[in-house]
Amino acid sequence: MGSSGFFLLCILHSMVALTSGALMMFYSNEVFIFSHGRERASKLFGSTPHDQLIIQTSDSFSGLLLFAIGFFLFMVAFVKDREFHNFFAKGCVLLHIAMAVWRIYFERKLEEDLGHDWLRLVVADIALGLSWVFFLVYSWREKYD
Template sequence: MSKTTSSSPPPSSAFMLICLLHSAIALSSGALMMFRMKEIYTFTHGVETATKLLGSTPHDQLLIRTSDSFSGLLLFAIGFLLFMVSFVEDMDFQSFFAKGCSFLHVFMAVWRFWFERRVEDLAWDSIRQTVGDILLAISWVFFLVYSWVEKYD
């Protein structure tokens, strides 16, 4: 049996590092959203705003807690997916995935800027989250530039 060599460059360890970093962020944020949302609201927004965000009636509170739990579960699943993807060694896939993640983070930043900042109680937090989305997108762009330099250097 002969081993065939491919013409594609070797996989980048930067991809694994970025995926694992984003995975840790998503897993921890998702777990906190599912189980400790009241404390997170209080810590990030203050007691008064947290009370508003948690709802005024028992029905509203139940809907908000359910929504936060499902959002946290989705974020946890994304973190787990990122963990699994971090072990993919195909450079073409890594490039495609990084471009898609960059697009999603930029799209989220634009969405937060245009819509979420209009909610009075979330206006300050949306600025912080928009900056976070842009920084996460930039990490993927750095990977794309790094892999391009690795490929053509």
């Protein structure tokens, strides 16, 4: 599983990031309405045209960054070095933990606008981080068996 598991995990995470990034860049309004409902989404869009432009630009750049991360994960999937796989997986675990902590301490304060969306995102960050932990445990078990 070592090398093929890393490849599959990178491709899975890449597809999630590429899809999410593309949706954020091109369909952010529709995604907000679908995920938050019309009333709450209207608050997230901003009240003035200037605010709306800034929020839309920010969402587009965030989507572009996420798309670039997905493309990077796609490229990394083809690396064959097992030591790099472990190093990269550990970095991904730390990144997902940092994102969960960020959401708990900062996005939670936006609860009146986002509802309980931050909690769903924290669970998603933990699940994505756990996928890398399972890869590390499996590769460690494979190495020492």
